[in-house]
Amino acid sequence: MSPARAQTSQAAIVAAARVLLEDGGLDAVSMAGVAERVGIRAPSLYKRFDDRGALLVAVASDVALDLGRVLADEVARAGDDPGRQLEALASGYRSFALATPRAASLLFAGVAPDVTPTPESQAVAARPVLDVAEAIVGPVRALAAARVLTAFAYGFTSMETAGAFRFGGDVEEAYRLGITALRSGLEATA
Numbered sequence: 001m002s003p004a005r006a007q008t009s010q011a012a013i014v015a016a017a018r019v020l021l022e023d024g025g026l027d028a029v030s031m032a033g034v035a036e037r038v039g040i041r042a043p044s045l046y047k048r049f050d051d052r053g054a055l056l057v058a059v060a061s062d063v064a065l066d067l068g069r070v071l072a073d074e075v076a077r078a079g080d081d082p083g084r085q086l087e088a089l090a091s092g093y094r095s096f097a098l099a100t101p102r103a104a105s106l107l108f109a110g111v112a113p114d115v116t117p118t119p120e121s122q123a124v125a126a127r128p129v130l131d132v133a134e135a136i137v138g139p140v141r142a143l144a145a146a147r148v149l150t151a152f153a154y155g156f157t158s159m160e161t162a163g164a165f166r167f168g169g170d171v172e173e174a175y176r177l178g179i180t181a182l183r184s185g186l187e188a189t190a
Contacts, residue, residue, distance in 0.1 A: 008038050010048050010058070017059045021102050026111055029056065056115040060106040064117035067107065068124035070096050075128045082135035083183050089132055090153050090179040097157035108154050136186045145186050152182055 016037040020028045031052055035042040049055040074092035078085040097104040105111050107125065117125070129149060134142035156175055165171050 008040050008044070008048075012038055013045065013048060013055070014058050014062045017055055018062065018100075018103055021059065021106075022100055025102060026056075029059070031055070053114055056106075056112060057118065059103075060115055060117040061121035063100070063103040063106055064121035064125040067093070067096055067104075068121070068127065071125065071128035075132060082132055083187060085132045086136060086149065086183050086186070087179055089129060090149065090175070090182075093153040094157050094175060097154070098161065101157075101161040104154075104157070108150075133186075136183075137190050141189070148186070149182060152178055 013034060017029050017034045020030075020033050020037060029052070031045050031049075032042045034055065035045050045055070049058065070092050071089055074088040075085045078088035106115060107117060110116075116122075126146065129146045130142055133145035133149065137145045156178060159165060160171060160175075165174070
């Protein structure tokens, strides 16, 4: 094993790619740019990733795993009330998406062909949402409820990060209102 490969872990490469992604967008994540950021030559990256697409899948998967940890932590802090857990999930997702908007876009937006998280990492990100949804509406409707929550949180934060809320007002209040309405609606259908 070369010294560069021994010193440069896959995790370090993915972390460098995530920084480039947030700083400059998807086009900034090049093999040369990532290699420069971790202090190796670009050909050395091919020892860990077949191509840029494989690197981007690893980045998207890392993002999904991070989101899953954030959401699980939020649910744990919220206590045993599923309604409070739902609010915590929504708040946790919003914080995550606002802090890392370009990374978050890799999870749902299909920003590049064939760049989606692995099924295993998607399952980690989805598990807290599905569990809370099931606690509110039951197992039969859990997937539908999880989709509604995800669509609201993703859609709202995508619009927020794109600067789409131009009429003034308190965006935080609007998000809380949406989550409160969503919680009430889901609880009423249980």
